[in-house]
Amino acid sequence: MASNQVAKKTEQQIHWIHCNVCFIMxxxxxxxxxxxxxxxxxCENCKQDYVPKSSPKLQICTCPLCFKLSKFSEIxxxxxxxxxxxxxxxxxxxxxxxxxxxxFQSKHRQRYLDYLDAKxxxxxxxxxxxxxxxxxxxxxxxxxxxxxxxxxxxxNRVRLIQEQRRxxxxxxxxxxxxxxxxxxxxxxSHLGRRVRPTxxxxxxxxxxxxxxxxxxxxx
Numbered sequence: 001m002a003s004n005q006v007a008k009k010t011e012q013q014i015h016w017i018h019c020n021v022c023f024i025m026x027x028x029x030x031x032x033x034x035x036x037x038x039x040x041x042x043c044e045n046c047k048q049d050y051v052p053k054s055s056p057k058l059q060i061c062t063c064p065l066c067f068k069l070s071k072f073s074e075i076x077x078x079x080x081x082x083x084x085x086x087x088x089x090x091x092x093x094x095x096x097x098x099x100x101x102x103x104f105q106s107k108h109r110q111r112y113l114d115y116l117d118a119k120x121x122x123x124x125x126x127x128x129x130x131x132x133x134x135x136x137x138x139x140x141x142x143x144x145x146x147x148x149x150x151x152x153x154x155x156n157r158v159r160l161i162q163e164q165r166r167x168x169x170x171x172x173x174x175x176x177x178x179x180x181x182x183x184x185x186x187x188x189s190h191l192g193r194r195v196r197p198t199x200x201x202x203x204x205x206x207x208x209x210x211x212x213x214x215x216x217x218x219x
Contacts (some may be wrong), residue, residue: 013089016109017075019043021064023115026075035083037070038063039104047072 017026019033020040026033031043040063050062063070073079075087088094091101 014087016105016112017041017087018108018112019046020108020111021046023112033075034072035075035079035086036061036063036068036072038066038068039086039107040065040070041075041108042072 014027015025017033018024019031019042021042022045024031024033024043031045033041033043034047035041042061042064046064047061050064052058052060052062058071059073060069060071062068073083077084085091085096086101086104088096088101092098
């Protein structure tokens, strides 16, 4: 129980120590971290590309942040006391340069908080984008269902029209057949019928009456 409390207290004291480039935390113990003379902190992965190839054993590298050629020291319990004091959780108790140490720690805490704020803002942006995509997907799904319903409706109409056309064609065929049969029957009946002469009618002519040559005006 006591060891767990000590471990928790230690974690709270060192939670701000991180690589200033990739922001991996020191307390995870996944990589070695290094303090540069310019007071920036970098991990071994971020440091290795900036170590001069001509002198890799001199513990010198170019800072990835300020690009100063600086010496570095690995952050651990074996590092020089003057450097380790910068990570002291309570420097006022040991009579150390409280202002310098607190400024160093405050700068790195703020850097990490800015990183978290930026990361949180990016997460919020992604969530907003995901929400928009979900709404678009839902709208697309509704549109797809409407299109399916419309397609089913059109297919039903096509089947109905085809059925009506088939019935109409059948009716036309029946009517044509009946018409041909009726025409043949009428022609046979007409040929078998006698032609009777048309009776002559007497023509009566209507004439003017009382025609006299006398008149009282001129045309």
